[in-house]
Amino acid sequence: MVNDDSSIAQPTTPGQRSTTLSLASVLAEPARLRPSATAVIEGDQHVGYGQLWEQVRAHAAALRGRGVQPGDRVAIVAPNVIDFVRAYYAVLTAGAVVVPVPLLLVPDEAAHLLRDSGAKLVIGHTSQRALAEESARRVGVPVLTVGPGGDPEASPETTSLTELAAAAEPVASFATRAPEDPAVIFYTSGTTGRPKGAVLTHLNLVMNAVVNAFDANDTRRDDKVLGCLPLFHVFGQTVSLNTTFRAGAALVLQPKFDPGEALELIRRHEVTQLNGVPTMYIRMLEAAGPETALPSLRLCVSGGAALPVAVLENFERRFGASIHEGYGLSETSPTATVNQPAFGARAGTVGHPLWGVDAEVADPDVDDRIELLPTGQTGEIVIRGHNVFAGYLGDPAATRAAVVDGWFRTGDMGRKDADGYLSIVDRKKDLIIRNGYNIYPREVEELLIRHPAVAQCAVIGLPDPERGEEICAVVVPEPGELADDSLSGAIRAWAAEQTAHHKYPRRVVFVDELPLGPSHKVLKRELREQLTETNTAARG
Template identity: 35%
Template sequence: MLNLSVLLEDSARTHPDRDAVVLGSSRLTYAQIDAAANQVANLLVDRGIWPGDKVALSCPNVPWFPIVYYGILKAGAVVVPLNVLLKGREVAYHLADSEAKAYFCFEGGEGLPMGAEGNLRVGVSGGAALPAELIKRVRERLGVQVLEGYGLSETSPVVTFGDPAREPRPGSIGVPIWGVEVKLVNSDWSEVEDDGTGSAIGEIAVKGHNVMKGYHGRPEATAEAIRGGWFRTGDLARRDKDGFYYIVDRAKDLIIRGGFNVYPREIEEVLVTHPAVSLAAVVGVPHESHGEEIKAFVILDRGAEARPDELIAWGREQMAAYKYPRIVEIVQSLPMTSTGKILKRELT
């Protein structure tokens, strides 16, 4: 069966003795990973797993993950990776929802050591968009360029990535990777007209070999998200004249204040340029006359001091009247997902 396991098998044939996985002082070659994955595949087949069956996997960042992952694929089954931070009740839900026929669960283990040796030459970021100011600070302090990428679970996951061979563009998520098409669409699926200025904003739509077939057991959600092979991501972006994309915000995070569209990420980008601000999250809160008002949750730098009224006054000088936050709350932390994204739905 043709799937991602052929990539491992090809590497095992062409580079059998090359290191594939490194964990501390332990090293496994491509040939060793491939052989171990074959054993997992044989075990699954022997236990009655058929092509197309779902097999769940909970495993931290240890060599067992690629061994079992590719073993499941070699058996022709579908991998259902589960976050290792999930609790029993949550695991049970995902096992039932995915109709998994088998479940591999690994506990403990240490992650791959970070920064133990070698020189940092380039930084790579994904998951949540980094503020341009933070990218600037990393470059100034560590002397490396940060390349940002973009993707979703529905796109397996990479869609775009920064091109290291081209001039760095801070704030850009890069250009589409090989085999992937990207365009900006309006709410009615029509393509956003390129005005040549790079300021036209639309929702990112993706088409390619990496796009999912659909949401399991949810045909209505699939029909809403996919049309003609194009998948709507829910992320708003713009594209410059050279084809580089820049995330503006999540479509659902858009704030409409007094009839004006306000993009929270733009406000957050400005707030983190304040010398006392470390991180900011902006949301819309109900307002009687404006519909929504802009509220900012701010974490201050260690040792820094700033009052909410000072930040509001500073914001008034930096942004248009309809943009700057009228409400600022200084907090010690922000609710985060396991992948480091801010949970804005928990901010009020």
């Protein structure tokens, strides 16, 4: 069954509205202005804007030849390669809606995205043949492949979009779209139940790219931006891909993040801007040798999760490049706030709202309306502006619960200081209540990461019959540290000296690595489930 919702803007037909806007224009415009300038680099491939736009128009023609119409949903299953870029803008140029599929999903999960979105077909990179073909088979939709051919295991029903495009006459330009037409459907990570499809419009994504490029991040035409964030995720897609192209800069793709290779790509291509999540910055620090230098690196942006201040300070001191931490969600295109040159960066905060966006703090216990709190008080972060999504696909009840009085309720807790800087306290759902006291895990994580034996950590609450919840620190120790009871006791004792009695972790669990989702966020829900089961078994 195809999800639909009359509360979400439906595809328009040419002439229905006088105002038009297409996300494909962020590629079409630099192709017109600077066709010979490099748009994207992958390995030894350097593709200019003019050449890329011609290839995209040929791919769009091939999609139209396969029956893709404006408003159709088309899924893309591909890593960070040029073929993803071609497919992405080709779908938009054809007037269709992109449904990115995270590569860590299993076929059943991917099939849910295809079924829920009503995808008409799947574009799968040949390196992701199994996931693309199996998920499409379960839903009964065709697959078109991009990338290197010659796969003897490919299904005989699968057709190469790359070959079709090579034989097609490129379309003249992108299809007419209205600003409120859907452009991309991003599926949320699904912290409760099945993931929901967040519908982002052409206006949402064009504006977020424009404001990121020219107001927030100071992206320049001669910049080279490392594309190590997955392009199937909203952070990589907007802040790395669309923002880079809107500025007319060059994107250096890394198909799959590897910290050592990322450092080498920055050095080899003289990358000037890096966008990443905290785990990437941590792993790059770990991978850097004593002689590793990145003199070209000018600006870094961190998002997706809270960046420990100690990591920010270590990275800036080690490489001499500023990290500007920001904040956003799939439902906000994603960027809502960021430390910006106009205001100056303040470590431990996510800066100020983007141009045209409001971010405030509201009473989290009032559900039917938004009651903003005074400066300095902790509450739920709420956002309004051009970046707020059109709604959840096929779920008007969830949309009404999320958007109240014109504000999007994020579910994140934060506070604003007297200078307007926003700080993220924690996820509302991650709050730990111990003996009636509220403990925000991020505060404890910021403390623990400063311990010399702690490389990474995540703090969670576990059910406790006496205190309601108990604080548990899941720690990845520094290389060479012996993860035993002695180290656990030392970390607990050290933390007890550094913070209030009710805040320090009573339990320390060592792991080789923290579980990460497709966007490299730590999966705290998974940790809670695993350790809750262990606790229950131990008591039984």
